Amino acid sequence: MNVSVQLRVNGMSYELELDPRVSLLDCLREHLGLTGTKKGCDQGACGACTVLADSQRINSCLAPAVQCEDMEITTIEAMAAHEVGGRVQDAFLAHDGFQCGYCTSGQICSTVAMLAEHRAGMPSAVSPEASPAALTDAEIRERMAGNLCRCGAYNGIVAAIREVARS
Structure with missing residues (x-):
């Protein structure tokens, strides 16, 4: 069952319907078309997927997109x-x-x-x-x-x- 998620990414707001299990990495790449963030290990070990969440670095492969509401996400594109x-x-x-x-x-x-x-x-x-x-x-x-x-x-x-x- 999908849930409504509002994300702020690189200064833009997005309203998405996502499976709550979708990672921020997959959301960025597959739902928003922001492919600069890379999927390396998909286990939080390599850092290829690092983005900023409220100016703090996170491994986007480990962060569920639904937990990133009310945060400012900054990717390499910005x-x-x-x-x-x-x-x-x-x-x-x-x-x-x-x-x-x-x-x-x-x-x-x-x-x-x-x-x-x-x-x-x-x-x-x-x-x-x-x-x-x-x-x-x-x-x-x-x-x-x-x-x-x-x-x-x-x-x-x-x-x-x-x-x-x-x-």
Whole structure:
């Protein structure tokens, strides 16, 4: 039995009739045509499906779409216009922060949220008491550990994030 769901995605409102078991990832891709968010493992382990929900990063494959009502969902399609997202995209290009590109949309969305987390002083395993003034490479790697790159473009990803964090 379908239920009525109102979603706000990339600043637009949508009224949908969905099976309550539909994930946010499948809703974005199959019902809204927003295919920039990728389905990798479909188990929350790879981060390819990372989007922002009220500016917090989530694995959209694990989030039922019905639980995302009253949240602002931001996908890779809106990152170019995002205050930090556009700079992150440019840095990923400049530093070869991708190879095949499959994980890139999740990496970029996760980077935007991670930088906000760091600015807010949220601790990490590398700096458990308080975030340092500048992100170290070790801290970037730890904070981005939920996003995997099968091609191994990690050095470029870290360099891109370091550039944006310093600017």
